[in-house]
Amino acid sequence: MHVLVTGGTGFIGSSLVPELIKRDYLVTVLTRNIQAMRPGMDFVQTLEAIASPVDAVINLAGASLAERRWTEAYKAEMVASRAGLTQGLVAWMKGQACPPGVLISGSAVGFYGTSPDTVFDEHSPPGGGFSAELCQAWESAAGVYEGDAARVATLRLGVVFDRDGGALTEMMRSFRLGVGSWLGSGAQWLSWVHRADVVRAILHLLDDPNARGPFNVVAPMPVTHRDFCKILSARRRTLFNVGVPAPLMRLLLGEMADELLLEGQKVLPTRLLESGYDFRFSSLDSALIDILSRGHQ
Numbered sequence: 001m002h003v004l005v006t007g008g009t010g011f012i013g014s015s016l017v018p019e020l021i022k023r024d025y026l027v028t029v030l031t032r033n034i035q036a037m038r039p040g041m042d043f044v045q046t047l048e049a050i051a052s053p054v055d056a057v058i059n060l061a062g063a064s065l066a067e068r069r070w071t072e073a074y075k076a077e078m079v080a081s082r083a084g085l086t087q088g089l090v091a092w093m094k095g096q097a098c099p100p101g102v103l104i105s106g107s108a109v110g111f112y113g114t115s116p117d118t119v120f121d122e123h124s125p126p127g128g129g130f131s132a133e134l135c136q137a138w139e140s141a142a143g144v145y146e147g148d149a150a151r152v153a154t155l156r157l158g159v160v161f162d163r164d165g166g167a168l169t170e171m172m173r174s175f176r177l178g179v180g181s182w183l184g185s186g187a188q189w190l191s192w193v194h195r196a197d198v199v200r201a202i203l204h205l206l207d208d209p210n211a212r213g214p215f216n217v218v219a220p221m222p223v224t225h226r227d228f229c230k231i232l233s234a235r236r237r238t239l240f241n242v243g244v245p246a247p248l249m250r251l252l253l254g255e256m257a258d259e260l261l262l263e264g265q266k267v268l269p270t271r272l273l274e275s276g277y278d279f280r281f282s283s284l285d286s287a288l289i290d291i292l293s294r295g296h297q
């Protein structure tokens with residue numbers, strides 16, 4: 001099996017690619033920066049450089065939503081690196097003599113917008129706001145590939161937790177100084193997922209010939225930010241716990257503060273569970289025990 005991965009060098013991709021190689025798949029990573037060759041793996045900078053037919057595509061590339069302030073120019077980059085890149089990818093896939101049979105493409109729970117109390121699953125309607133519209137455009141670009149000869153599954157990813165990068169490393173900053181913290185009221189929902197479950201869920205969707213359409217890739221037990229703080233404080237002793245005021249977050253981060261941090265969404269992995277996926281880390285406590293046991297964050 002030959003799998004093309006975009007975003008294969010990122011936080012999720014760098015965990016996924018070794019698992020694909022372990023299965024003896026040939027893996028090609030589309031990247032802006034060619035890196036050292038590894039056995040079973042090829043890096044390309046353009047789709048045209050791919051030498052042999054591709055059976056499956058896993059599409060994870062995209063400029064980070066949390067890394068920079070959302071200026072108009074950066075918003076355009078976030079859209080182009082997801083919806084734009086996916087449009088080009090799908091056009092290339094359709095043009096192949098042997099088109100790939102499956103496209104597994106990224107998205108996020110931001111698709112639903114934010115809410116203090118609604119419980120979202122895959123039957124919920126799309127929400128509003130920049131990140132919701134970005135996810136919708138990204139999913140639409142991928143969905144064009146769906147057809148009799150090919151299936152498309154989209155990953156509505158929650159906040160992915162693990163060591164060495166990603167959101168948890170940022171969220172643990174104050175805990176390392178002995179201070180537990182939540183943002184704003186702390187009542188906002190955090191639909192999280194362990195990176196190991198993201199990788200296993202992607203492999204599950206790759207293997208299941210009936211997996212098509214959107215899948216919420218979130219643990220079945222979301223928490224509020226205050227609960228997150230309480231659960232983590234029990235594992236990492238803190239001197240005191242405190243909320244970071246919302247106006248300060250808005251001042252520091254602008255529009256991104258509300259959409260990504262101060263408001264949230266409670267999302268359930270209904271379709272993933274219906275498809276027979278078995279979570280390794282269902283509770284936040286079990287995920288944190290695993291992550292913290294593998295060394296300091």
Ligand SMILES: NC(=O)c1ccc[n+]([C@@H]2O[C@H](COP(=O)([O-])OP(=O)(O)OC[C@H]3O[C@@H](n4cnc5c(N)ncnc54)[C@H](OP(=O)(O)O)[C@@H]3O)[C@@H](O)[C@H]2O)c1
Nearest residue numbers: 007009010011012031032060061062063081108157159160
């Ligand atoms: N991690 C999370 O908590 C989370 C949650 C929800 C959704 N997601 C989405 O899932 C995808 C993978 O997540 P991740 O955490 O692995 O992301 P990541 O670590 O930021 O990696 C994304 C990859 O996208 C490529 N990329 C970055 N900027 C780009 C640009 N301007 N144009 C083209 N490619 C660009 C990079 O690959 P090269 O440098 O090799 O080109 C990078 O390795 C992302 O699209 C992200 O938005 C992640």
